[in-house]
Amino acid sequence: MLEAKLAEAGTLKKLLDSIKELVTDANFECNEEGLNLQAMDNSHVALVAVHLEAAGFKRYRCDRPMPLGVNLSSLTKVLKCAKDDDECTLKAADEADVLNLVYEAKNSDRIAEYDMKLMDIDSDTLGIPDTDYDAEIKMPSAEFARIVRDLSALGESVRIEVSKEGVRFASEGESANGSILLKKEGEIPPVKTDKERKAEKARARGEKPEEDEDEENDGDDEKPKEKKVKKEKVKKEKDADEDVEMDEDEKDEEEFKPNSDDEGEKSEPEEEDDEEEESGKKRKKKANGSSKPAKKAKTAKGKGKAKKEEENQPYFEFGMNSHVSLTFSLKYLVNFSKSTSLTNMVELRMSNEVPLLVDYDFGQGFVRYYLAPKIGDE
Amino acid sequence: MLEAKLAEAGTLKKLLDSIKELVTDANFECNEEGLNLQAMDNSHVALVAVHLEAAGFKRYRCDRPMPLGVNLSSLTKVLKCAKDDDECTLKAADEADVLNLVYEAKNSDRIAEYDMKLMDIDSDTLGIPDTDYDAEIKMPSAEFARIVRDLSALGESVRIEVSKEGVRFASEGESANGSILLKKEGEIPPVKTDKERKAEKARARGEKPEEDEDEENDGDDEKPKEKKVKKEKVKKEKDADEDVEMDEDEKDEEEFKPNSDDEGEKSEPEEEDDEEEESGKKRKKKANGSSKPAKKAKTAKGKGKAKKEEENQPYFEFGMNSHVSLTFSLKYLVNFSKSTSLTNMVELRMSNEVPLLVDYDFGQGFVRYYLAPKIGDE
DNA sequence: GCTGACCGGT
């Protein structure tokens, strides 16, 4: 059975609001690490992956993995009955066909309880491989929303180009063309390694970065990535690393491949997904450990953290291993940007010919969108 | 070529919002003095005239006059991509078929650039003569907007009547009639002369009225208008005055005549344009003199300036030379009042049988609407 | 049938 108590129902409300237009029905996969939802959008063009980590709940218990087939508009309706600051407890018995939601107003005797019918949904749970990207942009989510909204008034598509000058969003329309350049002062560093990403997250979460230094010691600034930095790193790790868990994450990753070179990075998943997405079991520890320094560091990172400062202070941060230029449907990006209310930062990760990852990482989990680039002049 | 940098894109956005419903395509005529747009509304009933003076730009350069044929809804779209406080630079090459707009966020590395297609538009640039009116009402723009909106709920037309009791807006509808009276305390002075208008503008702009007196001396108020009040005052001044600049504004006034007695007022324009638009050289000083007491007083004005105080403090101000009563379509007036966001004051100028002038004068230019009165019971 | 304007709700 599942019993998960969220401190603020508002979190769930915002989450549902941001994806309900894209997906109408989906399974919430519950396991000891948290809740996960993965689904193609209704027109099967984009993929949405949501994760709420167990640690983000005030109380979390899930005896064994179970899927909860939810109609998102029903859930949205039921959630509207909660105030944003109500505590919200989700409960489902093992073979239940209903999800029980209890809202407890803070400092009050009001308790509302709802039972929402569940449904059976074929979940072709697509594996989403952890891939390395050639470019990444971390920026204020409101800024991203603004850019795609502006450009969507002009045309259907946007070309996102990461080059030495910075990041350019360009769109062509019948009556006007638009181009927005986010200039990067100074050199654009290579993209961060998964490890670095983890460390930052841990820091953002308030964990002690005991080993900041050691990263560097390890020669974290390393040698740089020729191309896809990450991969390289991957390889290395792979060699020296424990490949043990690679299978865990790998199993179903064939469906939606953000990147064609996933074979190599199996080992990585541990870091990235560890914490938030799937297995998380053992991985977790290491992941947290922003500390596992040496090995990871060597490949490519070197920069990110410096500007990391406040997770709450919007800022820009770019990483680039090679020039990237991709074209996407603005309609989807505009839709993705509904997640802006979840967190004030968004991260875009891209490699040529590979689906774009738009990542909204909020404290207790994330919403990630994958969107394949347009090819040619479609 | 044209290159004009506006400190706040918001100014242009508001301007476009206020006229785009009335006019869909129009030429922005650029010359060294600024940008001008003149167009009949789509149903050819009203005339809109917009002016943005060169001095209102942070930087302004226009090598030689050129028309920019703009589709206003395209421009509106493109402007929506600017934040109100972005700096906005308009650029067009000499024979360009695109207008380039660059938005620079203050304090940021974000630069957005748009190219909007231009079109060829037959511009029958109508001359708008500077005319004298028998009545003028300066009032808070929000008040005007409220009045026409309220009355438009009752009927199609409004009769605007300026008499000794003040200004009355009256409308008759099927189920109700409405009448709003703006009472004038004390005598209603004659309308202001152009010169006085100029002076006020200069003052509002913060120019020093060093020469209050001297105005009177030079008889700067020129000779103008024989007819309406202005004339009166005019006459007096006329004698003593220089007629030098009279020609400047007159040139093309045949097309749309708000007033039939334009012949006489040639000299006035100077003041108006002097300071902000064109020459500004000498006129300026005299204009400023809010103090020019003696002479002016005699003819007709004598009042206006007193309440002039803050350009930002809404107030009422009436001027009347003779009783005026005109009927207008409320639909248009409601539409005109979209310009309320540009400035908190609006000025109505009227003479019997002549198109009403609704003038929204904001710091960096103006939007003026001309609407012919309804005749008989149409 | 499509685009634009107006009104109401969040």
Place this chain on the structure above:
DNA sequence: ACCGGTCAGC
């Protein structure tokens, strides 16, 4: 104040 939905006009 902004966005979405509905209604009217072209």
